[in-house]
Amino acid sequence: MTAFKDNLLAGKTAFVAGGTSGINLGIAKRFAALGAKVAVAGRNAEKAQNAAAQIAPDALGLSADVRNYEAIRGALQQAVDAHGNLDIVVSGAAGNFLAPALGMSANAFKTVVDIDLLGTFNVFRACHDLLNTPGASLIAITAGQAVNAVPLQIHACAAKAGVNQVVRVLAMEWGPDVRVNGISPGPIAGTEGMARLAPGSEGRSTGTHERIALRRWGEIEEVAEAAVWLCSDSAAYVTGTIIDVDGGSQLGDATRRNMARGLA
Numbered sequence: 001m002t003a004f005k006d007n008l009l010a011g012k013t014a015f016v017a018g019g020t021s022g023i024n025l026g027i028a029k030r031f032a033a034l035g036a037k038v039a040v041a042g043r044n045a046e047k048a049q050n051a052a053a054q055i056a057p058d059a060l061g062l063s064a065d066v067r068n069y070e071a072i073r074g075a076l077q078q079a080v081d082a083h084g085n086l087d088i089v090v091s092g093a094a095g096n097f098l099a100p101a102l103g104m105s106a107n108a109f110k111t112v113v114d115i116d117l118l119g120t121f122n123v124f125r126a127c128h129d130l131l132n133t134p135g136a137s138l139i140a141i142t143a144g145q146a147v148n149a150v151p152l153q154i155h156a157c158a159a160k161a162g163v164n165q166v167v168r169v170l171a172m173e174w175g176p177d178v179r180v181n182g183i184s185p186g187p188i189a190g191t192e193g194m195a196r197l198a199p200g201s202e203g204r205s206t207g208t209h210e211r212i213a214l215r216r217w218g219e220i221e222e223v224a225e226a227a228v229w230l231c232s233d234s235a236a237y238v239t240g241t242i243i244d245v246d247g248g249s250q251l252g253d254a255t256r257r258n259m260a261r262g263l264a
């Protein structure tokens, strides 16, 4: 689908936390297709092994909860034992559901913050001494909720805002040997996230296109392309940034204004 050379990531090793389904699995598949040796991790061991089987014959499917530092450290070590030190680490595990603040217990709020934010800290903290440096690339999968106030999403807004700051701080602390960036997908078709956030859609596009500059939901593969670029040498001078792969979703208000003026 792109001009990336088929062997762009040959000789590289990658670990994708939360890479057992959806967008992150798509990223893991693309890394492997471009020659990387890949490990994915999620809570469910059977799901992880099924995912690995879809990625490549030598891909590893590991079971670890990102909320548990020792568990994720152990999974990272297993990946290194099998494939060697890591060049690419993606932190993409997340949890989400729609609920108003008053319909959410403290534990419900904490659960999402723990998976998304503490989980990203844990994955990146635990991988640091297992990286091939210089040149290692870390990518957090964040979301528009990090910068937009979204009703029924107080937990995800707080968690993903924190994820963006983890990216920025680690880029400062770990440069120049390690680059740290984020990808903020917009609504991506066929995902668990959209099945949850757009009830009734089963993760498929609904009548929400007018809020999106490019007038459609994105595809998993389009997010994966950004991940490949970020961990390639082409992005050697890119760190501490969040790339929106969202069709201009965050320009929603501007898009509506343009439509009202007959400009779109």
Ligand code: COA
Binding pocket: 094, 095, 096, 097, 098, 099, 103, 104, 105, 106, 107, 108, 109, 111, 112, 192, 193, 196
């Ligand atoms: N509304 C309000 N509270 C909810 C909720 C909802 N829809 N769903 C779960 N909660 C609450 C639970 O009641 C519990 O709080 P309590 O102890 O006060 O009752 C708390 O959240 C934790 O729930 P639990 O089911 O024990 O958490 P878990 O760790 O097993 O699962 C979730 C985490 C809840 C985020 C679960 O939805 C999940 O595993 N999600 C992963 C997949 C996903 O969300 N993908 C989309 C990514 S964008």
Ligand code: NAP
Binding pocket: 017, 018, 019, 020, 021, 022, 023, 024, 041, 042, 043, 044, 045, 047, 048, 064, 065, 066, 067, 092, 093, 094, 095, 115, 141, 142, 143, 144, 184, 185, 186, 187, 188, 189, 191, 192, 193, 194
């Ligand atoms: P998904 O299919 O539900 O993927 C979530 C992954 O994380 C699964 O592999 C899941 O496996 C794992 N996971 C969940 N909790 C975990 C935990 N505590 N420890 C370890 N692994 C855990 O979700 P998705 O919709 O593709 O979303 C992927 C990422 O993109 C998330 O970071 C999300 O916030 C972001 N995003 C998605 C969209 C979208 O349109 N879908 C938009 C913006 C941002 P187990 O259940 O087996 O643990």
